[in-house]
Amino acid sequence: MKYLPVENNLFTINRKNFVSRLKSASLAIFYANDEYPRSGDQTFIFKQNPDFFYLSGIDQEQSILLLFPDCPNSVYKEVLFLRQTNEHIAVWEGHKYTKEEARLASGIQSIYWLSEYDNILHSIINYANNIYINTNENDRYAHTVPYRDIRMLADLRSKYPLHNYERSALIMRDLRVVKSQTEIDLTKKACAITNDAFRRVLKFTKPGVTEYEIEAEIIHEFVRQRATGHAYNPIIASGKNAIVLHYIDNNQVCNDGDVILFDFGAEYANYNADMSRSIPVNGRFTKRQRDVYDAVLRVMRAATKMLVEGTVWNEYHDEVGKVMTGELIGLGLLTKHDVEKQDPKMPAYKKYFMHGTSHHLGLDVHDFASRYKPFEVGNILTCEPGIYIPAEGLGIRLENNILITKDGNIDLMADIPLEAEHIEEIMNS
Known part of the structure; x- marks a missing residue:
């Protein structure tokens, strides 16, 4: 790992909170992620299962965690199994x-080493009534690949068919969404690295540079500061590319007079930042670009004020939609007549702002959380309104990461340049 060691008290407390919610006589099993094949004999760079990391702090493949608080043998109340190294592995990996x-x-x-897993599991599993298995129940995930948790569940059912099988995801969804101070600090670190990368880009960008050169500047700053890398595939979308929401080709020249939409963030110790900014290639916004930019910024500020304890997901997005509608009318993109005749299921503003305003952030960029539970103290959410105008080849999105506290909220990206004047000042300094 590139990142500095994380205090293990975080993971000890996470395990304590998890097992406190188990039924009596329950054994929970968590597996490290698969090593996914890329091509030939290559695999993708290993990325740990976020739930496994949340409970163990172990960032290594093939690992297994057993949690059995009622185990009659105290040695096996919590057990970690690791891949045993050898001379061959040491030389090659x-x-x-x-x-x-x-x-x-x-x-x-x-x-213990992995070679001891089957024997130890068999020695204790029959003292458990319930076996908790972890699966990916993120609302945004559609199951098409039989990943390790699914395969191991099938194996366990065949060997131990009479046990009662339970879902760890129901517990993890409630636990992971509320961040501890250590998790907040790790997210702040990811945001700080993202800040430095953005400032580097502001000084680098000028007409004629390519999107991929900008991407190279970003990853340079990330790795230089011990980030694992990108939290997600970065979007460096200049000109009309900015109207493609998930544009990741990053292969075009940035032209004088265009705006570049950035969406990138650093990953540090498996915690993520998620930032969007829009900047003028030549260092100066045109009047129209500035008008659209300021409209998005006003929506962002209004939405940020709504990110407080007790806010309900759907109501929040409805209210943001109303604010956005007013801004689009002001820009001449919608009329009051358009709004009067709109389909409530597909409001008129969706023509120019077609994605949601916020999502939870943490070990996953789109973090594991319930969309039906009101926002809580300790939640970290993005705030990312945007306006996309295909006819003008212009897309503007602004995004910061917001922590909800008992006294309101804290913008974890408050130090990252956001005002149009500030961006122009840095680009022209």
Whole structure:
């Protein structure tokens, strides 16, 4: 890992909170992510299962975590299994956790090699009535690939068909959405690195540079500061590319007079930042570009004020839609007649602002959370309104990351340039 060690108290507390919600006589099993094939004999860079990391702090493939608080053998109340290294692995792949390193990283005392997993599991599983299995229940995920959790569930059912199987996801959805101070600090670190990358880009951008050159500047700053890399595929969308919401080709020249829409964020210790900005290639907005920019900024500020404890997801987005509608009328993109005759299921503003305003942020960029539960203290959400005008080849999106506290909210990206004048000042300094 590039990032500095994370205090294991975070993971110890997370496990305590998780097991406190288990039914009695329950065993929970968590698996590290698959090593996904890329092509030939290559695999993609390993990315840990966020739930596994949340409970263990272990960032290594093939690992397994058992949590059995009512286990009659106290040694096996929480057990971590690791891939045992050898001379061949050390030569070809490098360092793997030692048992002592894993204890320091996770706070778990009972560490075993994977070769001992089957025997230890079989020695305790029949003292459990319930087996909790973790699956990906993120609303945005559609299951098409039999990932490791699914395969292991099938194997367990075949060996232990009479146990009652439960879903860990119901617990994880409530736990992960409320961030501890350590998680907030890690997110702040990801935001700070993102800030430095954006400022670097502001000084680098000029007519004639390419989107991929800008992308290179971003990853340079990320890796230089120990970030794992991008939190998601970065969007460097100049000119008309900005009206494509998930544009990631990043292969065009940035032309004088155009605006570039950025959407990128650093990943640090598996926690993510998610930022959007829009800047003029030549360092000066035209009047029309500035009018649209300021409209988006006003919507962003109005929406940010709504991100407080108790806010309800659908009501929030409806209210933001009303604010956006007023701005679009002011820009001449909608008329009051358009609004009067609109289909309530597809409001008129959706023609120019077709995505949601916010999503939860954490170990996943679109973090695991209930869309039906009011916002809580400790939630981190994005705030990202945008206006996209195909006829003008112009797209503007602005996005910051907002922490909800008992006293309101805190903008974790308050230090990142946002005002149009500030952006122009830095670009022309």
